[in-house]
Amino acid sequence: xxxxxxxxxxxxxxxxxxxxxxxxxxxxxxxxxxxxxxxxxxxxxxxxxxxxxxxxxxxxxxxxxxxxxxxxxxxxxxxxxxxxxxxxxxxxxxxxxxxxxxxxxxxxxxxxxxxxxxxxxxxxxxxxxxxxxxxxxxxxxxxxxxxxxxxxxxxxxxxxxxxxxxxxxxxxxxxxxxxxxxxxxxxxxxxxxxxxxxxxxxxxxxxxxxxxxxxxxxxxxxxxxxxxxxxxxxxxxxxxxxxxxxxxxxxxxxxxxxxxxxxxxxxxxxxxxxxxxxxxxxxxxxxxxxxxxxxxxxxxxxxxxxxxxxxxxxxxxxxxxxxxxxxxxxxxxxxxxxxxxxxxxxxxxxxxxxxxxxxxxxxxxxxxxxxxxxxxxxxxxxxxxxxxxxxxxxxxxxxxxxxxxxxxxxxxxxxxxxxxxxxxxxxxxxxxxxxxxxxxxxxxxxxxxxxxxxxxxxxxxxxxxxxxxxxxxxxxxxxxxxxxxxxxxx
Amino acid sequence: xxxxxxxxxxxxxxxxxxxxxxxxxxxxxxxxxxxxxxxxxxxxxxxxxxxxxxxxxxxxxxxxxxxxxxxxxxxxxxxxxxxxxxxxxxxxxxxxxxxxxxxxxxxxxxxxxxxxxxxxxxxxxxxxxxxxxxxxxxxxxxxxxxxxxxxxxxxxxxxxxxxxxxxxxxxxxxxxxxxxxxxxxxxxxxxxxxxxxxxxxxxxxxxxxxxxxxxxx
Numbered sequence: 001x002x003x004x005x006x007x008x009x010x011x012x013x014x015x016x017x018x019x020x021x022x023x024x025x026x027x028x029x030x031x032x033x034x035x036x037x038x039x040x041x042x043x044x045x046x047x048x049x050x051x052x053x054x055x056x057x058x059x060x061x062x063x064x065x066x067x068x069x070x071x072x073x074x075x076x077x078x079x080x081x082x083x084x085x086x087x088x089x090x091x092x093x094x095x096x097x098x099x100x101x102x103x104x105x106x107x108x109x110x111x112x113x114x115x116x117x118x119x120x121x122x123x124x125x126x127x128x129x130x131x132x133x134x135x136x137x138x139x140x141x142x143x144x145x146x147x148x149x150x151x152x153x154x155x156x157x158x159x160x161x162x163x164x165x166x167x168x169x170x171x172x173x174x175x176x177x178x179x180x181x182x183x184x185x186x187x188x189x190x191x192x193x194x195x196x197x198x199x200x201x202x203x204x205x206x207x208x209x210x211x212x213x214x215x216x217x218x219x220x221x222x223x224x225x226x227x228x229x230x231x232x233x234x235x236x237x238x239x240x241x242x243x244x245x246x247x248x249x250x251x252x253x254x255x256x257x258x259x260x261x262x263x264x265x266x267x268x269x270x271x272x273x274x275x276x277x278x279x280x281x282x283x284x285x286x287x288x289x290x291x292x293x294x295x296x297x298x299x300x301x302x303x304x305x306x307x308x309x310x311x312x313x314x315x316x317x318x319x320x321x322x323x324x325x326x327x328x329x330x331x332x333x334x335x336x337x338x339x340x341x342x343x344x345x346x347x348x349x350x351x352x353x354x355x356x357x358x359x360x361x362x363x364x365x366x367x368x369x370x371x372x373x374x375x376x377x378x379x380x381x382x383x384x385x386x387x388x389x390x391x392x393x394x395x396x397x398x399x400x401x402x403x404x405x406x407x408x409x410x411x412x413x414x415x416x417x418x419x420x421x422x423x424x425x426x427x428x429x430x431x432x433x434x435x436x437x438x439x440x441x442x443x444x445x446x447x448x449x450x451x452x453x454x455x456x457x458x459x460x461x462x463x464x465x466x467x468x469x470x471x472x473x474x475x476x477x478x479x480x481x482x483x484x485x486x487x488x489x490x
Numbered sequence: 491x492x493x494x495x496x497x498x499x500x501x502x503x504x505x506x507x508x509x510x511x512x513x514x515x516x517x518x519x520x521x522x523x524x525x526x527x528x529x530x531x532x533x534x535x536x537x538x539x540x541x542x543x544x545x546x547x548x549x550x551x552x553x554x555x556x557x558x559x560x561x562x563x564x565x566x567x568x569x570x571x572x573x574x575x576x577x578x579x580x581x582x583x584x585x586x587x588x589x590x591x592x593x594x595x596x597x598x599x600x601x602x603x604x605x606x607x608x609x610x611x612x613x614x615x616x617x618x619x620x621x622x623x624x625x626x627x628x629x630x631x632x633x634x635x636x637x638x639x640x641x642x643x644x645x646x647x648x649x650x651x652x653x654x655x656x657x658x659x660x661x662x663x664x665x666x667x668x669x670x671x672x673x674x675x676x677x678x679x680x681x682x683x684x685x686x687x688x689x690x691x692x693x694x695x696x697x698x699x700x701x702x703x704x705x706x707x
């Protein structure tokens with residue numbers, strides 16, 4: 001099953017270059033995403049039943065509950081995004097902004113990007129995991145700069161340079177981890193294998209392990225957009241075409257957090273709880289939330305605003321990992337799922353708005369409810385969802401986080417967290433609510449009504465985040481509990 | 491092995507040379523020399539246990555370093571550079587003696603922090619790690635002290651050299667599959683950055699990345 005998952009994106013890239021018409025590319029993309037999603041569902045059922053799934057075709061693959069959650073998000077969000085792309089690029093083709101060749105390029109890069117994420121999540125080898133995470137940067141850098149103007153060029157240059165540096169430091173961490181295990185590796189072929197390191201965590205050299213985790217935290221933290229290493233993120237996520245922003249914010253950031261979690265799991269198992277890592281993660285988390293809150297308050301560009309909000313939510317996940325009680329880690333993992341769907345939905349609606357109004361400036365967009373009823377309503381509900389209002393799913397995980405913080409006795413962090421959440425809500429309300437009302441002037445292009453594909457995706461996604469706000473399926477809950485046990489090292 | 495220690499120190503010293511280079515061509519050359527030292531180190535490790543397992547793999551790594559870092563990437567950088575830029579990089583942010591002093595500080599800081607972090611008993615390992623991590627940090631510092639895009643690429647490549655040095659000296663090399671994968675990533679990254687340097691030059695008529703500052707706040 002795992003090898004199918006890896007094979008489908010490669011086959012579809014080849015098919016995109018053979019396709020003769022735009023519509024063929026759209027259909028191929030949706031079909032491939034659908035097959036991958038169903039393969040993913042089958043895989044997740046196996047993982048939920050068996051604990052983990054292994055495969056030895058070509059290479060050793062290993063999927064456990066932790067990677068399955070992130071993998072499931074990759075497949076689900078990319079399914080929505082690929083459907084949305086069909087509608088989005090139809091409009092772009094009609095407007096003459098892109099041609100068939102660039103469409104092929106876009107789809108190939110998108111699927112290469114998805115491929116590298118699947119590889120990242122299915123390999124147990126930390127070295128190959130690193131290679132895959134660097135490959136995600138390389139595959140997505142031209143996607144970020146796809147619009148080919150000065151701003152997107154600047155964003156993609158910053159993206160590739162800062163992320164490559166960050167990820168290089170993570171590689172140093174992985175090498176130090178390798179050095180810490182040299183004495184205990186006896187069987188050939190198990191070098192750098194996460195499962196082996198995890199099993200023998202207590203025998204690793206603790207000093208080196210600690211050093212390794214610091215490097216991994218800084219490195220993967222850069223890629224995850226934790227402050228103060230976040231500076232590339234608002235640029236890259238706001239300049240990329242909206243479907244790509246949805247993938248970057250909704251999915252890619254989770255992959256970087258996943259890297260941190262893998263390192264953290266080994267460290268926790270080796271040193272027990274109450275290690276220094278918790279304090280570092282909590283500090284980085286709160287700093288990220290604070291940075292994001294300040295920038296959201298003064299933002300004029302709605303896509304940048306959403307990008308800063310991603311920094312905030314990565315901060316929340318890091319905070320939960322840092323508190324390090326079973327309840328807080330569980331809240332972190334749930335938050336990861338909820339943020340993925342909500343944020344990608346918001347970026348996709350932002351894509352509709354940008355296509356229609358041709359500007360990212362909040363002050364130039366007016367009367368959204370009148371001009372685009374479905375997008376407008378979804379966008380507004382999405383804003384409520386992302387700021388943690390009930391009944392949407394982020395509310396439940398943020399509530400879980402607050403409870404976990406106070407139960408653990410971190411009153412100061414808990415209070416700061418609540419205050420910052422309120423600040424973020426104020427920021428969203430002050431900056432964004434003005435775009436919904438008023439009269440849309442002649443600036444917008446009436447002909448560019450959002451396509452039915454795009455609307456269907458938005459409605460489906462708001463359905464997902466509303467339902468998961470009140471009810472998580474049992475299978476998902478079991479995966480979450482198992483993943484929490486992996487991260488806490490029990 | 492003494493020769494390994496000498497090589498490790500030489501690689502660190504080449505970083506100081508790098509930082510004091512003024513011309514783009516000369517720092518590409520310094521990078522080339524540093525990579526050659528790294529390849530030599532890989533060869534020595536392979537030669538040491540020529541009968542042991544893993545010798546073939548490490549020789550492959552040595553070959554890849556020579557092919558990519560000593561030959562192909564410098565050539566690619568020179569070609570990119572010849573097409574886009576003038577010969578002297580006039581404007582970096584601080585003067586050279588200051589840059590070298592900062593590098594000394596980085597090296598000293600690393601000796602103390604690494605040896606205290608991993609414990610004093612593993613002194614040889616500590617030295618190898620401190621040298622390599624200093625190379626990485628100096629590469630990073632080089633990146634932020636240069637304005638031109640090619641300087642940043644070279645800085646990133648030097649950081650990668652430092653990481654390889656850490657893997658070679660302190661652990662005797664990574665699994666070969668991982669090494670090959672890292673090389674593939676590296677070469678792709680350099681090619682992509684090369685393309686982007688062209689694009690930046692096309693759009694802004696300079697490769698001064700300090701001009702890239704529209705996106706703020």
